[in-house]
Amino acid sequence: MNKIDLLKRREFLREGTLGIGALALSDLLAPNAAATESNPRPRAKNVIFLHMVGGPSQMDTFDPKPALDKWDGQSLPEEMTRGQKFAFITPQARVIKSPYAFKPQGSSGIVMSELFPEIAKVADDITLIRSMRTNEINHGSGELFLHTGHGRLGRPSFGAWTAYGLGTENENLPAYIVLKDGPTAAGTSVWSNGFLSSRHQGVEFRKGRQPIHFLDSPEFTSLEERREVVDAIKQLNGKALQRYRDPEIATRIAQYELAFRMQTSVPDLVDIDREPEHILKLYGLRDSQGEESGSEFARNCLLARRLVEKGVRFVQIFAGGWDHHESIYSSLPRSVKKVDQACAGLIQDLKQRSLLDDTLVIWGGEFGRTPMVQEYSAGTGEKTAPGRDHHKECFSIWMAGGGVKPGFTYGATDEFGFGIVENEMHVHDFHATCLHLLGIDHERLTFRHQGRDFRLTDVHGKVVHDIIA
């Protein structure tokens, strides 16, 4: 027998994507082509990712833990907390129960907390995942991990990878748009293009009538003057193109034309006052009396729908106010109230326009919270009303549309909501699954940088087929 037979063919590492770099991306990703072994059939075309900044408490929202009533006031068993990292509390911190009632909702009977009366109405449209897990216990690195698959700065975000992989369906708008009602901990790095082309960077649409930096002409410039200037630029750049034959000049001419069009198209796009009254009410932007609620999150949800309608690939929404270290039982209900109706409205609106099938809606935070109480302020060390600390071992998210099973619950945590006991879905698996739904094999969506083929899922990630319809 040849010595080489010792090579165990079947034991090869399955990670890595060597050799792919030479192929054009379009060869790998053909969203409209038939599915092949490695190119899954695309289920979603777009993503709307609702990130609850700060990390919602799983045992007060979507993961009922009646056993906490019994453990209330006691420390967790030591073997459970040994070797665990906590941000601010000690492993001996006492358990605190959830004051909220949990009930099955819809015909699917998904169990969720009484805090979400509106989302309860769309329970049959969502897949609830109770077994999410991350690697990070701080906001900045946690946000980076959730969006870039890496807890340190410098990698491209999920939206940037998606834009890189699938391009855009509307050449007149960015493929990846960011909307937020409050700040993120890691600033703009959370929607960075990393080492991908800056074309794939998230573009923030800000509130107000100038959603993109530098969109408006100065007040003293008339539309007529702007047109004449852009025309002169075009003519002169045209002469330069004849001189140099540099295709970059042709691109620049096109980009000035597009910029000129965006100056009028983008303000129209973000003008939600054009929406009918019943739609504004659906999102909670108007109450039953027609009074404006002024909710920025609701506005962002409605805007997300308008953007997806226009072919924007990835809309990232950040909702602030979920970091409940103290006074959780007065502030959590406020945070939920801010988003409950708008989330439900978004799903209903997408559904009634037949957009939900093509749009993957994701709701969740960068991590969960501890079953144990935090009683002291991280800043001053003083005693505070009870809250919960950051927790990376388990948290809950939900998804809707885009090919996920409607009315489905996946994964389970232990009786404390501390660790996962069934069907873990690590952030890498979450990314792999989302890309799969978008028709992308996460192992083949690579970018050669510093001699390595980088992926959103690094060298990890498995597609969780169980949640796919």
Place this chain on the structure above:
Amino acid sequence: MSVTDSTGLPSRNAASCAAAIQVFLAVLLVFGGKLEAQTASTPSTTYSFSRDIRPILSGKCFQCHGPDAAAREADLRLDQRAGAIELDAIVPGSPEASEIIARVTTTDSDLRMPPEGDSLTEEQVAQLATWIEDGAEYEKHWSFQAPQGPVLPLVNDSSWPVSELDYFTLGRMEQAGLAPSKKAEPAVLLRRLYLDLIGLPPTVEELDAFEADPSAANYEAIVDTLLQSKHFGEKWAAGWLDLARYADSNGYQHDDLRSMWPYRDWVVEALNRDMPFDQFTIEQLAGDLLPEPTTSQLVATGFNRNVPVNFSGGAKVPEVRANVLHDRVATTGAVWLGLTLECAQCHDHKFDAVSQREYYQLYAYFNKAVPEVAQKSETMFKKLFVGREVVVYESEQDRLRVAELEKTLAAEENLLAQNDADDGGEILILDFEGQDPLKGNQLSHPANTSADRDTPESGGNFAAKTVVKPADKDPGYFGTGFTFAERDLSAVAELSLWIKTDIVGSFNLQVHNADNRTSTFGFSTATTKPGTWTHIKARTDAFEKPAWAKAEADWAEVTKIQLTAYGNGPYGGKYIMLDNIAGRKISERDKRIKRIASLRKGIEQLQTSTMVMQDAVQPPDTHMMIRGDYANLGDRVETGVLSSLHAPASELPPNRLGLAKWLVDPANPLTSRVVVNRIWTEIFGRGIVTTPEDFGMQGASPSHPQLLDWLALRFVDQGWSQKRLLKSIVMSATYQQTSTASEARIKHDPANAFYARGPRFRLTAELVRDNLLSVSGLLSRKIGGPMVYPVQPEGLWMEILGVMDTKEYPTSTEIGRHRRGIYTVWRRGNPYPSMINFDASERNVCTAQRDRSNTPLQALTLLNDPAYVEMATKFAEVIWGWQGSDREKVVRAFRTAISRWPTDEEVAILLELRRKRGSWYAVAQTLLNLDETITKS
């Protein structure tokens, strides 16, 4: 030439034979020139291991059969000849007997290699087989071999080269069937030279002078002048600052500002002085370890303090340190070695000869540093920088001024120590005695206030006691206060009061004016004994305006004093007792304390404390980290360099200084190549190695290996002088070609990989700004100093969560608005948007090459960003002020922006615009937006 009989293909794979011939011919096309002399011999040297074979093995096999011991399958490694032969994977001279050929060609999917991904192409199989037939000779990866002093290639057109460099480019052009382009016209060439050396365009007068005398001698004289310009360092610093991941904030959560600008200025200055690159390296990596280092050498080590640092409350100090050190190893690898060392953080490098152990040996150099970040206390999670800092001055004048102030300060402090008298007399404000003692009591929530006989010592008969009523909801705070007729307390230096309470927690002592102006002083009863009378003193200068007040209180118009408990409710049932609220009047001593404080402030304002490196006397041990996890330690390791590179000279110390000297040892095959390639890339827009950050096996092979070696050797020979290197590049005929080209030429070489025309690419973010400022006449030519805050959209800095110190963007006035781009504040979490729109780096990690995108956001920026609108406005004013006809003005404006002369058609377009708009603004704005204005041609 005959190759058919010597392809060495195994007979069973004869089908590949034809393919092999095709490949061989293709290879001859590309490398024909080099092989010309060899075509007479057999083709046994056709396939070089480095050039042809290793890329195949690296791409298809090394993942499992390469340097990484942990991932190695079947104990087979193909990156070393002995291992491959031992297991018969390769049988030199016999492709038929070599299992590798069988495995890559079999149709049996259970046996096929590689098991995943695409099979080898027929061409690759043929190359591999021929190489085995020829003896399967291995070579070190090209970049790990020392540069060879190349022989100048023979060229057909020997009249074209003006420097040795040109022979290398011309040789490759001729092989590819290309001829050089003609020389660029003088104005274009001069502009290119200005942009490359100082990053600013020439003036019309400078253009006129060069057009009058475009001789080689005059050109050289201009080159020498520009190399001496103080703006040279500003231009060349930007790329280095990307590598050094220099920024003015920490990154992550709490993206607070830091004072690292003295390091930035050090880079500018070192480049201006043409500090030899080896010294430039040593000072930045190890200036603190030099004998009796100067302040400047210490500041240079800011290079490694530029790392982003995670100040999140919950971040663990050992984790922060590990991330900082990993960054330093990775950055060192990318900057000096062109290697991706971080791949070896968790396992042996998959492709390059860097083991995980070696990675941690390098890590050990950096792990000798003192702790740089600490947490305030076990329960106070705020992080602080605790590493070494040095004080620097913006100017010599500032330094002298501080020396003077310090003398005065010492004298004042001396007097203060001598005279401890502290009596300015007292003003009683509230004593709760007499008639209606509780008059004016105001409560934030339901409570009862009564006069109580429990008083502090010398507190008279009564004190005020407020008992809070239980409430349904916890309001989160409780306040009790007393109003009185307006009183002038401006003579008070210190407010004092007696308090007794069973509330343990935070309190605010508030001083109000009638119209809601308020100042507060915070204190806590956490450390006092509950239920005992406590005397609280609060210096009036320690009071601050709270966020909710409309303004600070005026001490001359006080109408109310209030005490508020907060943050630890509910307060129902708790009590607060107050007595004898009094003010101590300002004494001589108070005045002196105030003077001392202001002197200290004055000194502080003139000083900048900046972070530098320092090694610990007793450094911690370094251990390997299992899977890169800082909490999971493996074997202990000592410092050590990479064994696959040159051996260190024996006398090197086992610290960063030793590492730095090893990096710039002329025997190092990588550093000089990596540096010259980076400089070449900045000039030509495309590197000889197109992956400037990766010279490892997965990086690109050099398009002009001999040119790269020639440049690298010359660079070292000429004393590591970056200016001399640049001069030899800009003096070459290759550099001076025109960048205009025919369509056929563009088609033949779209990326200009053969350098058969001049470079043409968009300016970097900083240079777009600098050039437009310069063209418009607004540019400030001040060099160095603290970062500046040019106009940006309002409110951006509010948009980072949990920022502790800085939310306000202090927009610069006057010249601070018009400084060069490198001086703009670089906040990682929210960088200056108009530079980000032009692909500026966020400076989160070491970046060797920026993207060059072309987007509508760039158009919007140049058209509408208030900073650029201001430039267009100023340029219009300048044009308006010129003498001459409109046509003459248009021509001059065009030359100011683009340098070359406009054609009649171009003039006509601008004159028509001027006629239609009736002002110069539209013309100025058009010129500032042209592709040619923001492009080096």
